Amino acid sequence: MVKYKVEFDKELCIGALACNAISPDIWPRSDDGKVDLANAKLNKKTNKFELIIDEADLEINKESAEVCPVEAITITKIED
Ligand code: SF4
Structure with a gap:
């Protein structure tokens, strides 16, 4: 199953x-x-703070990453 890692750099926030x-x-x-x-x-x-999510939570996390003005949120695919 595809998983994603959400990383949050609180220093940048x-x-x-x-x-x-x-x-x-x-x-x-x-x-x-x-x-x-x-x-x-x-x-x-x-x-950085890390959270592993699956496909179901990808869109909402992507949206959050896109609106962050300092790019403190990044998402990477980690598993196929
Ligand atoms: S959008 Fe970015 S800067 Fe704003 S609170 Fe969220 S992580 Fe922090």
Whole structure:
């Protein structure tokens, strides 16, 4: 099954909340004025938050990545 990895670079995030407007469940606001990627784990090597998703969640995550003004959200295909 195809899987995708969503990566969120919180350092880049400026709290524009465009992603939150697309999906407040995936991108809940955090206390620091930015957002969190729900259920994601911090990769200490890259310092990015990572979440593995399947095809069903791809479109909404893509939309979030596209509206982010600082490109803090990236999505890569990881499995065929
Ligand atoms: S759209 Fe980008 S900059 Fe704005 S809150 Fe989301 S991740 Fe941060």
